[in-house]
Amino acid sequence: MKILFVISVCLILILGSCAQKPHPCRAPPLLEGKLTVHVPGEKIRVYEKFYYDAFGQNVRVVAYGKEDNKTIFADRLLLFREGVKYDIHYHNQTCVKTALKVSFIPVEVPHDAHFLHQLVIGSSSRPGEGLLVNNWEGIVSQTKEHYFMSFTEFGCLPIYSIYFTDKMNVDIMTSFYDLVNGIEDPEVFIPPSFCDSVKLREAKDDTETNFFKALL
Amino acid sequence: MKILFVISVCLILILGSCAQKPHPCRAPPLLEGKLTVHVPGEKIRVYEKFYYDAFGQNVRVVAYGKEDNKTIFADRLLLFREGVKYDIHYHNQTCVKTALKVSFIPVEVPHDAHFLHQLVIGSSSRPGEGLLVNNWEGIVSQTKEHYFMSFTEFGCLPIYSIYFTDKMNVDIMTSFYDLVNGIEDPEVFIPPSFCDSVKLREAKDDTETNFFKALL
Numbered sequence: 419m420k421i422l423f424v425i426s427v428c429l430i431l432i433l434g435s436c437a438q439k440p441h442p443c444r445a446p447p448l449l450e451g452k453l454t455v456h457v458p459g460e461k462i463r464v465y466e467k468f469y470y471d472a473f474g475q476n477v478r479v480v481a482y483g484k485e486d487n488k489t490i491f492a493d494r495l496l497l498f499r500e501g502v503k504y505d506i507h508y509h510n511q512t513c514v515k516t517a518l519k520v521s522f523i524p525v526e527v528p529h530d531a532h533f534l535h536q537l538v539i540g541s542s543s544r545p546g547e548g549l550l551v552n553n554w555e556g557i558v559s560q561t562k563e564h565y566f567m568s569f570t571e572f573g574c575l576p577i578y579s580i581y582f583t584d585k586m587n588v589d590i591m592t593s594f595y596d597l598v599n600g601i602e603d604p605e606v607f608i609p610p611s612f613c614d615s616v617k618l619r620e621a622k623d624d625t626e627t628n629f630f631k632a633l634l
Numbered sequence: 635m636k637i638l639f640v641i642s643v644c645l646i647l648i649l650g651s652c653a654q655k656p657h658p659c660r661a662p663p664l665l666e667g668k669l670t671v672h673v674p675g676e677k678i679r680v681y682e683k684f685y686y687d688a689f690g691q692n693v694r695v696v697a698y699g700k701e702d703n704k705t706i707f708a709d710r711l712l713l714f715r716e717g718v719k720y721d722i723h724y725h726n727q728t729c730v731k732t733a734l735k736v737s738f739i740p741v742e743v744p745h746d747a748h749f750l751h752q753l754v755i756g757s758s759s760r761p762g763e764g765l766l767v768n769n770w771e772g773i774v775s776q777t778k779e780h781y782f783m784s785f786t787e788f789g790c791l792p793i794y795s796i797y798f799t800d801k802m803n804v805d806i807m808t809s810f811y812d813l814v815n816g817i818e819d820p821e822v823f824i825p826p827s828f829c830d831s832v833k834l835r836e837a838k839d840d841t842e843t844n845f846f847k848a849l850l
Contacts, residue, residue: 451757537668537811538812538813539793539811540767540786540789540791540793540810540813541667541786541789541791541813542812542813542814543789543813543814543815544789544815545761545762546761546789547786547788547789547791548786548791548813549756549764549765551756570756570757570764572762572763573756573759573760575763575764577755577756595753595754595755595756596753596754596758597754597756597757597758597759597764598757598758599757599760600759
Protein backbone atom coordinates (compact mmCIF):
# COMPACT_ATOMS: atom_id res chain seq x y z
CA MET A 419 0.00 0.00 0.00
CA LYS A 420 2.83 2.32 1.03
CA ILE A 421 4.73 1.50 -2.20
CA LEU A 422 1.63 2.26 -4.28
CA PHE A 423 1.31 5.64 -2.54
CA VAL A 424 4.99 6.47 -3.21
CA ILE A 425 4.62 5.44 -6.90
CA SER A 426 1.47 7.60 -7.21
CA VAL A 427 3.26 10.62 -5.67
CA CYS A 428 6.25 10.13 -8.02
CA LEU A 429 3.95 9.88 -11.06
CA ILE A 430 2.11 13.07 -10.05
CA LEU A 431 5.44 14.89 -9.63
CA ILE A 432 6.73 13.65 -13.02
CA LEU A 433 3.50 14.58 -14.80
CA GLY A 434 3.47 17.94 -13.02
CA SER A 435 6.98 18.79 -14.16
CA CYS A 436 6.13 17.69 -17.76
CA ALA A 437 3.06 19.89 -17.77
CA GLN A 438 5.13 22.89 -16.77
CA LYS A 439 7.41 22.80 -19.81
CA PRO A 440 5.97 25.11 -22.48
CA HIS A 441 4.88 23.56 -25.75
CA PRO A 442 4.83 25.15 -29.22
CA CYS A 443 1.53 26.93 -29.74
CA ARG A 444 -0.55 28.75 -32.35
CA ALA A 445 -1.70 32.39 -32.03
CA PRO A 446 -5.45 33.16 -31.86
CA PRO A 447 -7.00 32.81 -35.35
CA LEU A 448 -8.36 36.37 -35.46
CA LEU A 449 -5.94 39.04 -34.44
CA GLU A 450 -5.23 42.68 -35.15
CA GLY A 451 -2.50 44.93 -33.88
CA LYS A 452 0.68 46.79 -34.76
CA LEU A 453 4.17 45.71 -35.57
CA THR A 454 7.54 47.05 -36.60
CA VAL A 455 9.69 45.28 -39.16
CA HIS A 456 13.41 45.95 -39.32
CA VAL A 457 15.61 44.64 -42.13
CA PRO A 458 19.09 45.93 -41.24
CA GLY A 459 20.73 44.69 -44.46
CA GLU A 460 18.37 46.70 -46.66
CA LYS A 461 18.02 49.58 -44.18
CA ILE A 462 14.25 49.03 -44.03
CA ARG A 463 12.25 50.03 -40.95
CA VAL A 464 8.49 49.75 -41.33
CA TYR A 465 5.56 50.35 -38.96
CA GLU A 466 2.43 48.38 -39.76
CA LYS A 467 -1.15 48.04 -38.68
CA PHE A 468 -2.10 44.44 -39.42
CA TYR A 469 -5.25 42.32 -39.53
CA TYR A 470 -4.85 38.54 -39.44
CA ASP A 471 -7.53 35.92 -40.13
CA ALA A 472 -6.31 32.33 -39.97
CA PHE A 473 -9.84 30.95 -40.60
CA GLY A 474 -10.15 32.63 -44.00
CA GLN A 475 -6.35 32.72 -44.56
CA ASN A 476 -6.39 36.48 -45.08
CA VAL A 477 -3.91 39.16 -44.03
CA ARG A 478 -4.19 42.92 -44.45
CA VAL A 479 -1.34 45.31 -43.66
CA VAL A 480 -1.16 49.08 -43.83
CA ALA A 481 2.52 49.98 -43.65
CA TYR A 482 4.63 53.12 -43.61
CA GLY A 483 8.32 53.47 -43.04
CA LYS A 484 11.78 54.14 -44.38
CA GLU A 485 13.81 52.21 -46.95
CA ASP A 486 17.29 53.65 -47.27
CA ASN A 487 16.01 57.15 -46.24
CA LYS A 488 13.16 56.93 -48.77
CA THR A 489 9.66 57.03 -47.28
CA ILE A 490 7.54 54.01 -48.17
CA PHE A 491 3.81 53.39 -47.83
CA ALA A 492 1.84 50.26 -48.64
CA ASP A 493 -1.70 48.99 -48.22
CA ARG A 494 -1.64 45.29 -48.99
CA LEU A 495 -4.30 42.59 -48.89
CA LEU A 496 -3.15 38.97 -49.06
CA LEU A 497 -5.88 36.41 -49.78
CA PHE A 498 -3.94 33.16 -49.51
CA ARG A 499 -6.90 30.82 -50.16
CA GLU A 500 -7.79 32.69 -53.39
CA GLY A 501 -4.09 33.01 -54.27
CA VAL A 502 -4.30 36.77 -54.85
CA LYS A 503 -2.42 39.75 -53.51
CA TYR A 504 -3.75 43.32 -53.83
CA ASP A 505 -1.64 46.45 -53.55
CA ILE A 506 -4.25 49.12 -52.95
CA HIS A 507 -3.75 52.82 -53.71
CA TYR A 508 -6.72 54.75 -52.34
CA HIS A 509 -5.31 58.16 -53.28
CA ASN A 510 -5.75 57.47 -57.01
CA GLN A 511 -8.22 54.56 -56.72
CA THR A 512 -5.88 52.06 -58.35
CA CYS A 513 -4.97 48.51 -57.57
CA VAL A 514 -2.26 46.03 -58.47
CA LYS A 515 -3.54 42.44 -58.36
CA THR A 516 -0.85 39.78 -58.31
CA ALA A 517 -1.00 35.97 -58.10
CA LEU A 518 0.00 34.73 -54.64
CA LYS A 519 1.38 31.25 -55.05
CA VAL A 520 2.67 30.75 -51.53
CA SER A 521 0.99 28.75 -48.78
CA PHE A 522 -0.55 30.37 -45.75
CA ILE A 523 1.57 29.68 -42.69
CA PRO A 524 -0.18 30.70 -39.47
CA VAL A 525 1.36 32.82 -36.71
CA GLU A 526 2.75 30.13 -34.44
CA VAL A 527 5.72 28.66 -32.68
CA PRO A 528 6.67 25.90 -35.17
CA HIS A 529 6.11 22.37 -33.80
CA ASP A 530 9.85 21.59 -34.06
CA ALA A 531 11.00 24.83 -32.33
CA HIS A 532 13.37 24.38 -29.41
CA PHE A 533 12.28 25.89 -26.08
CA LEU A 534 14.97 28.25 -24.76
CA HIS A 535 13.68 29.90 -21.59
CA GLN A 536 10.71 31.43 -19.86
CA LEU A 537 10.94 34.92 -18.40
CA VAL A 538 8.83 37.74 -17.04
CA ILE A 539 9.02 41.11 -18.80
CA GLY A 540 8.59 43.46 -15.84
CA SER A 541 7.74 41.97 -12.46
CA SER A 542 5.69 39.04 -11.22
CA SER A 543 5.23 40.72 -7.82
CA ARG A 544 1.89 42.34 -8.62
CA PRO A 545 -0.82 41.80 -11.27
CA GLY A 546 -0.51 44.07 -14.30
CA GLU A 547 3.22 44.68 -13.75
CA GLY A 548 4.62 41.79 -15.74
CA LEU A 549 4.15 39.50 -18.74
CA LEU A 550 5.19 35.84 -18.81
CA VAL A 551 6.81 34.94 -22.14
CA ASN A 552 8.53 31.91 -23.66
CA ASN A 553 11.55 32.21 -25.93
CA TRP A 554 12.12 29.73 -28.73
CA GLU A 555 14.70 29.04 -31.41
CA GLY A 556 14.77 26.84 -34.46
CA ILE A 557 15.64 26.37 -38.11
CA VAL A 558 13.16 26.75 -40.98
CA SER A 559 13.27 23.36 -42.73
CA GLN A 560 12.68 24.77 -46.25
CA THR A 561 15.17 27.65 -46.12
CA LYS A 562 17.55 26.51 -43.34
CA GLU A 563 17.23 29.96 -41.74
CA HIS A 564 17.85 30.20 -38.01
CA TYR A 565 15.22 32.05 -35.95
CA PHE A 566 14.47 33.27 -32.45
CA MET A 567 10.93 34.07 -31.36
CA SER A 568 9.11 35.09 -28.22
CA PHE A 569 5.43 34.34 -27.52
CA THR A 570 3.32 34.99 -24.42
CA GLU A 571 2.74 31.98 -22.15
CA PHE A 572 -0.94 32.90 -21.82
CA GLY A 573 -2.76 33.46 -25.10
CA CYS A 574 0.17 32.44 -27.37
CA LEU A 575 0.62 35.97 -28.68
CA PRO A 576 3.70 36.94 -30.70
CA ILE A 577 6.11 39.41 -29.04
CA TYR A 578 9.00 39.35 -31.49
CA SER A 579 10.69 37.17 -34.09
CA ILE A 580 14.19 37.39 -35.49
CA TYR A 581 15.27 35.55 -38.64
CA PHE A 582 18.99 35.29 -39.33
CA THR A 583 21.00 35.05 -42.53
CA ASP A 584 23.26 32.01 -43.02
CA LYS A 585 26.10 34.09 -41.51
CA MET A 586 23.94 34.70 -38.38
CA ASN A 587 23.40 38.39 -39.11
CA VAL A 588 19.88 39.68 -38.44
CA ASP A 589 17.82 39.28 -41.61
CA ILE A 590 14.32 40.34 -40.46
CA MET A 591 13.31 41.45 -36.97
CA THR A 592 9.59 41.86 -36.20
CA SER A 593 8.14 43.24 -32.94
CA PHE A 594 4.41 43.02 -32.18
CA TYR A 595 2.38 45.23 -29.85
CA ASP A 596 -1.14 46.56 -29.14
CA LEU A 597 -2.63 43.20 -30.10
CA VAL A 598 -6.36 42.58 -29.84
CA ASN A 599 -8.14 39.23 -30.13
CA GLY A 600 -10.68 39.45 -32.95
CA ILE A 601 -11.22 41.62 -36.02
CA GLU A 602 -13.15 44.83 -35.41
CA ASP A 603 -14.06 45.38 -39.07
CA PRO A 604 -14.27 42.14 -41.12
CA GLU A 605 -14.50 44.23 -44.32
CA VAL A 606 -10.73 44.83 -44.17
CA PHE A 607 -10.40 41.51 -46.03
CA ILE A 608 -12.70 42.57 -48.89
CA PRO A 609 -10.87 44.39 -51.70
CA PRO A 610 -12.33 47.83 -52.57
CA SER A 611 -14.64 47.99 -55.60
CA PHE A 612 -12.04 49.74 -57.78
CA CYS A 613 -9.95 46.51 -57.63
CA ASP A 614 -12.72 44.42 -59.27
CA SER A 615 -11.86 45.04 -62.92
CA VAL A 616 -8.08 44.83 -62.49
CA LYS A 617 -6.27 42.08 -64.41
CA LEU A 618 -4.23 39.50 -62.52
CA ARG A 619 -0.46 39.72 -62.90
CA GLU A 620 1.82 36.73 -62.53
CA ALA A 621 3.93 36.53 -59.37
CA LYS A 622 7.69 37.09 -59.62
CA ASP A 623 8.56 34.19 -57.32
CA ASP A 624 6.73 31.46 -55.49
CA THR A 625 8.96 30.78 -52.52
CA GLU A 626 7.15 29.63 -49.42
CA THR A 627 6.54 32.39 -46.93
CA ASN A 628 5.07 32.86 -43.49
CA PHE A 629 3.21 35.75 -41.89
CA PHE A 630 6.41 37.47 -40.76
CA LYS A 631 7.89 37.44 -44.28
CA ALA A 632 4.66 38.15 -46.19
CA LEU A 633 4.47 41.59 -44.65
CA LEU A 634 7.37 42.98 -46.64
CA MET B 635 -26.82 77.30 -14.92
CA LYS B 636 -26.32 75.72 -18.35
CA ILE B 637 -23.01 77.63 -18.82
CA LEU B 638 -21.80 76.44 -15.41
CA PHE B 639 -22.59 72.84 -16.39
CA VAL B 640 -20.70 73.20 -19.72
CA ILE B 641 -17.69 74.74 -17.90
CA SER B 642 -17.73 71.90 -15.35
CA VAL B 643 -17.84 69.25 -18.11
CA CYS B 644 -14.95 70.98 -19.96
CA LEU B 645 -12.88 71.14 -16.74
CA ILE B 646 -13.52 67.44 -16.04
CA LEU B 647 -12.47 66.55 -19.61
CA ILE B 648 -9.30 68.69 -19.40
CA LEU B 649 -8.34 67.26 -15.99
CA GLY B 650 -9.15 63.76 -17.23
CA SER B 651 -6.90 64.11 -20.26
CA CYS B 652 -4.08 65.54 -18.06
CA ALA B 653 -4.38 62.61 -15.66
CA GLN B 654 -4.10 60.14 -18.54
CA LYS B 655 -0.76 61.43 -19.82
CA PRO B 656 2.01 59.40 -18.20
CA HIS B 657 4.46 61.24 -15.97
CA PRO B 658 8.13 60.40 -15.31
CA CYS B 659 8.35 57.97 -12.41
CA ARG B 660 10.84 56.25 -10.12
CA ALA B 661 11.22 52.44 -9.86
CA PRO B 662 10.47 50.72 -6.53
CA PRO B 663 13.32 51.35 -4.05
CA LEU B 664 14.05 47.65 -3.43
CA LEU B 665 14.29 45.54 -6.53
CA GLU B 666 16.05 42.44 -7.72
CA GLY B 667 16.03 40.76 -11.09
CA LYS B 668 18.01 39.99 -14.21
CA LEU B 669 19.28 42.08 -17.07
CA THR B 670 21.30 41.88 -20.23
CA VAL B 671 23.73 44.62 -21.20
CA HIS B 672 24.86 44.98 -24.81
CA VAL B 673 27.65 47.35 -25.85
CA PRO B 674 27.91 46.84 -29.63
CA GLY B 675 30.98 49.11 -30.03
CA GLU B 676 33.06 47.04 -27.61
CA LYS B 677 31.39 43.73 -28.53
CA ILE B 678 30.28 43.24 -24.92
CA ARG B 679 27.20 41.14 -24.08
CA VAL B 680 26.67 40.53 -20.38
CA TYR B 681 23.95 38.73 -18.38
CA GLU B 682 23.53 39.94 -14.83
CA LYS B 683 21.63 39.12 -11.70
CA PHE B 684 21.20 42.42 -9.86
CA TYR B 685 20.09 43.63 -6.44
CA TYR B 686 19.10 47.29 -6.09
CA ASP B 687 18.51 49.22 -2.86
CA ALA B 688 17.69 52.90 -3.35
CA PHE B 689 17.16 53.41 0.41
CA GLY B 690 20.73 52.44 1.30
CA GLN B 691 22.11 53.42 -2.13
CA ASN B 692 23.56 49.96 -2.69
CA VAL B 693 23.79 47.86 -5.86
CA ARG B 694 25.11 44.31 -6.21
CA VAL B 695 25.60 42.64 -9.60
CA VAL B 696 26.77 39.15 -10.48
CA ALA B 697 27.63 39.21 -14.17
CA TYR B 698 28.83 36.78 -16.79
CA GLY B 699 29.19 37.31 -20.50
CA LYS B 700 31.39 37.84 -23.50
CA GLU B 701 33.74 40.69 -24.35
CA ASP B 702 35.22 40.31 -27.82
CA ASN B 703 34.83 36.47 -27.60
CA LYS B 704 36.55 36.44 -24.18
CA THR B 705 34.40 35.14 -21.31
CA ILE B 706 33.99 37.61 -18.47
CA PHE B 707 32.70 37.15 -14.93
CA ALA B 708 32.25 39.77 -12.22
CA ASP B 709 30.75 39.96 -8.75
CA ARG B 710 30.55 43.64 -7.86
CA LEU B 711 29.17 45.48 -4.84
CA LEU B 712 28.66 49.24 -5.16
CA LEU B 713 28.09 51.10 -1.88
CA PHE B 714 27.41 54.63 -3.15
CA ARG B 715 26.78 56.20 0.28
CA GLU B 716 30.10 54.85 1.62
CA GLY B 717 31.82 55.67 -1.68
CA VAL B 718 33.28 52.20 -2.06
CA LYS B 719 33.19 49.57 -4.81
CA TYR B 720 34.14 45.92 -4.18
CA ASP B 721 35.13 43.43 -6.85
CA ILE B 722 34.70 40.13 -5.11
CA HIS B 723 36.46 36.91 -6.12
CA TYR B 724 35.03 34.05 -4.08
CA HIS B 725 37.09 31.37 -5.84
CA ASN B 726 40.34 32.64 -4.26
CA GLN B 727 38.78 34.70 -1.43
CA THR B 728 40.20 37.99 -2.68
CA CYS B 729 38.72 41.44 -3.06
CA VAL B 730 39.54 44.65 -4.87
CA LYS B 731 38.23 47.71 -2.97
CA THR B 732 38.07 50.91 -5.00
CA ALA B 733 36.89 54.42 -4.13
CA LEU B 734 33.51 55.16 -5.75
CA LYS B 735 33.29 58.91 -6.28
CA VAL B 736 30.14 58.98 -8.33
CA SER B 737 26.65 59.92 -7.12
CA PHE B 738 23.88 57.38 -6.82
CA ILE B 739 21.28 57.97 -9.51
CA PRO B 740 18.14 55.90 -8.95
CA VAL B 741 16.40 53.75 -11.56
CA GLU B 742 13.88 56.20 -12.93
CA VAL B 743 12.48 58.01 -15.90
CA PRO B 744 14.31 61.36 -15.57
CA HIS B 745 12.00 64.26 -14.70
CA ASP B 746 12.83 66.01 -17.99
CA ALA B 747 12.30 62.94 -20.20
CA HIS B 748 9.94 63.40 -23.15
CA PHE B 749 6.97 61.02 -23.33
CA LEU B 750 6.90 59.21 -26.69
CA HIS B 751 4.06 56.69 -26.65
CA GLN B 752 2.20 54.12 -24.64
CA LEU B 753 1.76 50.59 -25.94
CA VAL B 754 0.76 47.10 -24.89
CA ILE B 755 3.32 44.32 -25.26
CA GLY B 756 1.05 41.39 -26.13
CA SER B 757 -2.70 41.91 -25.95
CA SER B 758 -5.07 43.90 -23.77
CA SER B 759 -7.93 41.51 -24.60
CA ARG B 760 -7.49 39.27 -21.56
CA PRO B 761 -5.72 39.62 -18.19
CA GLY B 762 -2.22 38.16 -18.10
CA GLU B 763 -1.77 38.43 -21.88
CA GLY B 764 -0.32 41.92 -22.08
CA LEU B 765 1.81 44.56 -20.38
CA LEU B 766 1.16 48.31 -20.61
CA VAL B 767 4.41 50.25 -21.05
CA ASN B 768 5.43 53.87 -21.65
CA ASN B 769 8.29 54.82 -23.95
CA TRP B 770 10.42 57.87 -23.23
CA GLU B 771 13.32 59.71 -24.79
CA GLY B 772 15.63 62.44 -23.57
CA ILE B 773 19.14 63.82 -23.31
CA VAL B 774 21.42 63.40 -20.27
CA SER B 775 22.21 67.00 -19.23
CA GLN B 776 25.78 66.20 -18.00
CA THR B 777 26.93 64.11 -20.96
CA LYS B 778 24.50 65.24 -23.73
CA GLU B 779 23.84 61.59 -24.55
CA HIS B 780 20.52 60.76 -26.20
CA TYR B 781 18.49 57.92 -24.64
CA PHE B 782 15.34 55.86 -25.13
CA MET B 783 13.77 53.99 -22.26
CA SER B 784 10.67 51.93 -21.60
CA PHE B 785 9.01 51.54 -18.18
CA THR B 786 5.82 49.75 -17.16
CA GLU B 787 2.78 52.00 -16.61
CA PHE B 788 1.91 50.11 -13.43
CA GLY B 789 4.73 49.78 -10.94
CA CYS B 790 7.25 51.95 -12.88
CA LEU B 791 9.50 48.99 -13.65
CA PRO B 792 12.30 49.27 -16.21
CA ILE B 793 11.90 47.22 -19.42
CA TYR B 794 14.82 48.52 -21.45
CA SER B 795 17.09 51.53 -21.90
CA ILE B 796 19.23 52.50 -24.87
CA TYR B 797 21.93 55.16 -24.65
CA PHE B 798 23.33 56.50 -27.91
CA THR B 799 26.73 57.89 -28.88
CA ASP B 800 26.89 61.44 -30.26
CA LYS B 801 26.63 59.89 -33.75
CA MET B 802 23.36 58.14 -32.69
CA ASN B 803 24.90 54.68 -32.74
CA VAL B 804 23.83 52.41 -29.87
CA ASP B 805 26.26 52.88 -26.98
CA ILE B 806 24.68 50.75 -24.23
CA MET B 807 21.47 48.74 -24.45
CA THR B 808 20.05 47.23 -21.25
CA SER B 809 17.03 44.89 -21.03
CA PHE B 810 15.44 44.01 -17.68
CA TYR B 811 13.37 40.92 -16.84
CA ASP B 812 12.30 38.61 -14.00
CA LEU B 813 12.00 41.60 -11.65
CA VAL B 814 10.78 41.17 -8.08
CA ASN B 815 9.81 43.93 -5.67
CA GLY B 816 11.96 43.63 -2.56
CA ILE B 817 15.31 42.05 -1.66
CA GLU B 818 15.13 38.40 -0.65
CA ASP B 819 18.52 38.37 1.11
CA PRO B 820 19.56 41.78 2.52
CA GLU B 821 23.07 40.40 3.18
CA VAL B 822 23.91 40.77 -0.52
CA PHE B 823 24.88 44.36 0.32
CA ILE B 824 27.35 43.35 3.06
CA PRO B 825 30.86 42.64 1.71
CA PRO B 826 32.24 39.20 2.65
CA SER B 827 34.65 39.05 5.64
CA PHE B 828 37.70 38.49 3.41
CA CYS B 829 37.19 42.04 2.06
CA ASP B 830 37.60 43.63 5.53
CA SER B 831 41.38 43.98 5.57
CA VAL B 832 41.75 45.08 1.95
CA LYS B 833 43.26 48.54 1.31
CA LEU B 834 41.25 51.13 -0.60
CA ARG B 835 42.47 51.96 -4.11
CA GLU B 836 41.85 55.31 -5.76
CA ALA B 837 39.29 55.41 -8.56
CA LYS B 838 40.49 55.88 -12.14
CA ASP B 839 37.78 58.38 -13.02
CA ASP B 840 34.96 60.16 -11.25
CA THR B 841 32.47 60.77 -14.02
CA GLU B 842 28.87 60.80 -12.93
CA THR B 843 27.09 57.56 -13.59
CA ASN B 844 23.64 56.04 -13.23
CA PHE B 845 22.45 52.53 -12.48
CA PHE B 846 22.52 51.49 -16.14
CA LYS B 847 26.16 52.57 -16.58
CA ALA B 848 27.44 51.47 -13.15
CA LEU B 849 26.82 47.86 -14.06
CA LEU B 850 29.70 47.65 -16.52
